[in-house]
Amino acid sequence: MPARTAEAIWEGTLKEGHGTMKLGSGLCEGPYTYASRFESGEGTNPEELIGAAHAGCFSMFLAALLSNNGYTPTRIQTQATVHLGAGPTIHKIELNCQAEVPGIEEAQFQEFAQQAKANCPVSKALAGVEEILLEARLA
Numbered sequence: 001m002p003a004r005t006a007e008a009i010w011e012g013t014l015k016e017g018h019g020t021m022k023l024g025s026g027l028c029e030g031p032y033t034y035a036s037r038f039e040s041g042e043g044t045n046p047e048e049l050i051g052a053a054h055a056g057c058f059s060m061f062l063a064a065l066l067s068n069n070g071y072t073p074t075r076i077q078t079q080a081t082v083h084l085g086a087g088p089t090i091h092k093i094e095l096n097c098q099a100e101v102p103g104i105e106e107a108q109f110q111e112f113a114q115q116a117k118a119n120c121p122v123s124k125a126l127a128g129v130e131e132i133l134l135e136a137r138l139a
Contacts, residue, residue: 006049008032021049038088047090051080054122058095061120065112066101074100075139090129097136109138 005024011017015034021044022029035041055078066073076099083092095117101109113136117123123132 021046038084047082047084050090050126051082051093054082054093054095054120054126055080057120057122058097058116062097062099062113062116065115066104069112071101071104074102076100090126092131092133093126093129095132095134095136097134098139099136100139104138106138110136 006022007024008019008021010019018031018033020029020031030044032043032045033041036043037045037047058080059076059078062076062078063073076097078095078097081094081096082090083094085091097113099109099113113134117132117134126132
């Protein structure tokens with residue numbers, strides 16, 4: 001498996017400085033500032049990127065679990081909300097998933113969704129987060 005890269009450049013002090021985060025593939029690059037991270041300023045922030053990674057990883061892992069067990073998902077949409085609190089620390093992540101999976105029973109779907117939450121690589125990397133919640137539903 002290939003190693004993936006990303007980079008960040010920060011210039012200046014914490015509050016007056018600014019930076020840029022960039023994916024190694026070059027497909028995404030964005031500015032970030034104190035305001036975009038801790039307030040409501042324009043730009044991105046590390047927590048937003050963590051949320052995108054978690055939502056993407058969870059969705060793919062759930063698709064793999066479903067496919068490996070005879071179900072063909074039509075669509076899996078996951079939103080991750082990352083909560084940054086005092087410290088600062090990421091103290092909670094909420095995963096909200098809606099999936100279209102023909103032929104699956106609700107209980108079986110919930111079991112696979114919980115397995116994906118516990119075992120996708122990004123969930124494992126985020127094991128230090130105090131609380132990761134999942135709301136999964138069939139469309």
